[in-house]
Every structure is written in structure tokens, then in C-alpha cells.
Amino acid sequence: xxxxxxxxxxxxxxxxxxxxxxxxxxxxxxxxxxxxxxxxxxxxxxxxxxxxxxxxxxxxxxxxxxxxxxxxxxxxxxxxxxxxxxxxxxxxxxxxxxxxxxxxxxxxxxxxxxxxxxxxxxxxxxxxxxxxxxxxxxxxxxxxxxxxxxxxxxxxxxxxxxxxxxxxxxxxxxxxxxxxxxxxxxxxxxxxxxxxxxxxxxxxxxxxxxxxxxxxxxxxxxxxxxxxxxxxxxxxxxxxxxxxxxxxxxxxxxxxxxxxxxx
Numbered sequence: 001x002x003x004x005x006x007x008x009x010x011x012x013x014x015x016x017x018x019x020x021x022x023x024x025x026x027x028x029x030x031x032x033x034x035x036x037x038x039x040x041x042x043x044x045x046x047x048x049x050x051x052x053x054x055x056x057x058x059x060x061x062x063x064x065x066x067x068x069x070x071x072x073x074x075x076x077x078x079x080x081x082x083x084x085x086x087x088x089x090x091x092x093x094x095x096x097x098x099x100x101x102x103x104x105x106x107x108x109x110x111x112x113x114x115x116x117x118x119x120x121x122x123x124x125x126x127x128x129x130x131x132x133x134x135x136x137x138x139x140x141x142x143x144x145x146x147x148x149x150x151x152x153x154x155x156x157x158x159x160x161x162x163x164x165x166x167x168x169x170x171x172x173x174x175x176x177x178x179x180x181x182x183x184x185x186x187x188x189x190x191x192x193x194x195x196x197x198x199x200x201x202x203x204x205x206x207x208x209x210x211x212x213x214x215x216x217x218x219x220x221x222x223x224x225x226x227x228x229x230x231x232x233x234x235x236x237x238x239x240x241x242x243x244x245x246x247x248x249x250x251x252x253x254x255x256x257x258x259x260x261x262x263x
Contacts, residue, residue: 001030001141002058006048006065006098007129011036019130023064026138030062040069042102043255047166047177047223050107053094054225062141065098066129084122085133087140087148089114097137099129100152106160111227117149165195165256166223166235172244173221176258178236180220191218192261193238195249199261202238213242218260 003023009015016034023032035052037044045067053063068083088096088108097118098104109115118136125131136147160177167175174195185191189204193216205211205219221237238245238258246252 001027001060001062003027003030003032003062003064003141004035004052005032006035006037006045006052006063006067008037008039008041008045008067010039015127015130018127019064019066019134022130022134023138026135027141030141037067038254040067041254042067042069042104043106043160043164043177044167046103046105046107046160047175049096049098049104050111050225051223053090053096053108054092054111056092057094059093061094062137063094063096063098064129064133064137065096065104066133067104068099068101068128085118085120085136086152087114087116087118088112095140097133097140100157103158103160105152105157109154109157112154115152115154117152119147119149163257163259165252165254165258167254168246172240172246174238174245174249174252174258175221175223176236176238178258178260180224180234180236183236190262193218193249194259194261195252195256198249198252200248211239211241214240216240216245216248 020032024030035048045065049063049065083099083101086100090111091113120136121132139147162177164177165174166177185204187206191202191204193200193202200216202216202218203211205217211217217239219237220234224234226232240248
């Protein structure tokens with residue numbers, strides 16, 4: 001069993017080790033790979049759930065995610081209660097278990113063959129992903145579906161916004177939630193992009209390296225997946241060959257709006 005643990009604990013945070021220990025109690029042969037997203041960032045959480053879950057990988061896969069801002073109710077919490085746990089089954093057999101918060105399910109909601117609540121406590125600990133949720137996740141990983149509850153209606157889950165920064169990779173490339181099919185331009189067309197207060201010229205390219213050194217490209221990136229009918233989606237990236245697009249735009253935060261002013 002290959003388990004991808006996606007959470008907002010923080011890069012290198014011992015919380016990843018604590019949760020890993022709990023999962024290995026029930027799944028001692030599992031290989032667990034952590035992926036850290038920024039605090040409370042459900043957009044990047046949902047993006048990576050889809051990117052990792054809908055693309056090829058080991059046959060026995062579980063994505064266990066926890067990014068729970070506890071923003072579903074602004075009132076004071078009783079017993080550390082937060083958003084509820086859910087289960088999704090993707091078309092390729094990948095199981096996804098985690099908190100339904102913000103956009104965590106937005107990228108997979110229309111792909112999932114099964115989408116249900118999980119009958120576990122919504123409270124009981126400040127650290128529910130360690131103290132409350134692992135036994136249910138392990139049961140589902142082992143095909144024990146007795147913990148499942150009511151079906152979820154995809155129409156009642158939020159759509160992913162199609163104009164935001166989803167991720168910034170280690171090279172400073174900006175991965176957006178702008179789908180490539182929404183762009184109808186000829187290669188080498190000049191465009192103007194705005195992020196926050198920074199505006200920059202860019203060149204639309206159908207391949208990032210088809211631009212000269214030092215040129216900002218706006219092109220289909222390396223992230224994306226196919227729908228159940230085989231239709232591919234790739235997400236647009238801003239790529240500065242020989243530099244960092246993220247620095248060019250003043251180091252914007254994830255979730256910031258990306259606006260195409262011309263082109």
C-alpha cells in the first residue's frame with residue numbers, strides 16, 4: 001500500500017511523523033510519503049489530491065489528506081469539532097480519505113465513482129488526523145467500508161476557481177488553475193498577465209522551452225489529468241526561462257488571482 005499523506009502541518013513538522021506512526025499501526029507494510037501544503041490552503045490540497053490521484057502510480061494507493069481550517073462554522077467550537085471526514089473512489093481505483101473543507105474535493109468531485117461521508121467523530125481532539133481519523137482510513141484502505149455514511153452530492157461541493165495560483169514549484173514556476181482549453185491563442189502571441197499589483201508581459205507558448213532565455217512564458221504546464229472519457233486537461237503555467245516567474249511577480253502567495261489583461 002502506497003499512502004500519500006497531504007497535510008498543512010508544515011515542511012519538516014514532526015506532526016507528519018506522528019500521523020505516520022498511527023497509520024502504520026494498522027498498515028505496517030505501507031509506504032507513506034508526506035507532502036506539505038501551506039497552512040489552511042485547501043486549494044493546493046485539492047490540486048495535489050487530483051494530480052497524484054488521477055495520474056498513473058502504484059495499483060494499491062491511498063491519499064490521506066488533512067487541511068481543516070475549521071471555517072465551516074464561525075462560532076466557538078465544542079470539543080475541537082471541525083469539518084467531517086470523507087471518502088472518494090477515483091476511476092483508477094485510488095482511494096481518497098480526508099476532511100471536506102474548502103476546495104479539498106473540488107478537483108476530483110466530478111471524477112469520483114464514489115463520494116461519501118465517513119462515520120467518525122468530528123471532534124474529540126485538536127489533532128484529529130492523528131487521534132481520530134487513522135483507524136477509519138486504515139479500514140477503508142483494507143476494503144472495510146462499514147465506516148461509510150451518507151453519499152455526498154458533488155453539486156453541493158464548491159467548484160475550483162479557474163484563475164488562481166495553485167502551486168509554485170522549486171524552480172519558481174507558477175502553476176495556475178487556468179485550464180489550457182480556455183486559451184485560444186496562436187503560439188508566440190504576446191499577453192499581459194497581472195498577479196496582485198505586478199503586471200508583466202509574457203509570450204504564449206505551446207511548450208515552455210520554446211522561448212528565449214529570460215522570456216516569461218505562459219504555456220500548458222506539467223500538471224493535469226484526463227477525465228473519465230479520456231479528455232485531457234493541462235493547467236497553464238508561468239515559466240521564466242533562466243529565472244523565477246514567482247520572483248518576477250513579487251513572490252505572490254498561493255490562491256492569488258491570475259488575470260490575463262491582453263492576449
